Amino acid sequence: MSGLFLTLEGIDGAGKSSHIDALEVLFKASGRTVTRTREPGGTPLAETLRGLILSQPMDALTESLLVFAARRDHVVQVIVPALARGDVVLCDRFTDATFAYQGAGRGFDAGVLSTLERWVQAGQGADADALLQPHITLWFDLNPEVAAERLAGARLPDRFEAQPVEFFRRVAAGYAARAADPRFARIDADLPRDQVWHQVEAVLRQRGHLA
Ligand SMILES: Nc1ncnc2c1ncn2[C@@H]1O[C@H](COP(=O)(O)OP(=O)(O)OP(=O)(O)O)[C@@H](O)[C@H]1O
Numbered sequence: 392m393s394g395l396f397l398t399l400e401g402i403d404g405a406g407k408s409s410h411i412d413a414l415e416v417l418f419k420a421s422g423r424t425v426t427r428t429r430e431p432g433g434t435p436l437a438e439t440l441r442g443l444i445l446s447q448p449m450d451a452l453t454e455s456l457l458v459f460a461a462r463r464d465h466v467v468q469v470i471v472p473a474l475a476r477g478d479v480v481l482c483d484r485f486t487d488a489t490f491a492y493q494g495a496g497r498g499f500d501a502g503v504l505s506t507l508e509r510w511v512q513a514g515q516g517a518d519a520d521a522l523l524q525p526h527i528t529l530w531f532d533l534n535p536e537v538a539a540e541r542l543a544g545a546r547l548p549d550r551f552e553a554q555p556v557e558f559f560r561r562v563a564a565g566y567a568a569r570a571a572d573p574r575f576a577r578i579d580a581d582l583p584r585d586q587v588w589h590q591v592e593a594v595l596r597q598r599g600h601l602a
């Protein structure tokens with residue numbers, strides 16, 4: 392069986408993490424082995440970098456280099472081996488987040504991000520031209536004002552969550568621009584949790600990722 396690389400994306404507070412447990416249960420019930428992971432993070436080194444990225448002041452180039460450094464370790468150590476085994480890889484954020492947050496949010500050069508993406512996600516040997524990309528990206532689309540209300544009081548904000556709503560409007564626009572790619576499935580996240588889940592399950596069945 393071939394591996395499935397599924398990513399979850401959206402602005403902070405859009406509700407994507409709330410559905411990862413259920414996704415894991417669903418795929419396991421269909422007989423699949425699941426590797427559950429997140430970005431930035433997913434390896435000891437990448438989790439160390441995550442701690443710095445979410446807490447330390449830095450400019451947009453440093454931030455971009457650190458997220459891609461964390462990603463390289465994660466891709467090599469976790470994602471590629473899991474896909475080679477045939478696992479379903481459930482990854483909370485991947486490179487779309489970099490284009491949305493560092494690109495659209497911070498205003499950092501998308502051409503430089505694309506170059507880093509090619510270096511970090513290039514295949515090996517005969518596959519050198521193939522770029523590792525998710526098979527499907529569940530994009531939890533939620534108005535930034537609603538997301539901010541959901542996050543208020545839920546937890547102490549990190550360096551991104553502490554950004555003003557204008558930042559998240561730019562990030563949301565960045566995701567919307569990337570959603571033209573057919574691997575994106577838009578999930579209307581401005582609905583009660585059970586209805587959000589219903590959309591997630593339906594899209595996976597429609598696209599043939601679940602029996
Ligand atoms: N459909 C929903 N309706 C109302 N509240 C929700 C819904 N889904 C999640 N929440 C609540 O919104 C908050 C953010 O949800 P969650 O942590 O899943 O978001 P997230 O997209 O993973 O955010 P982040 O990327 O910042 O981790 C939580 O308090 C969660 O309980």
Ligand SMILES: Cc1cn([C@H]2C[C@H](O)[C@@H](COP(=O)(O)O)O2)c(=O)[nH]c1=O
Nearest residue numbers: 403430431458484485488489492493551
């Ligand atoms: C992968 C990635 C993430 N970010 C930001 C987005 C979020 O604010 C945090 C991660 O926190 P979460 O609660 O686990 O969603 O990191 C980023 O700016 N760039 C990236 O590439």
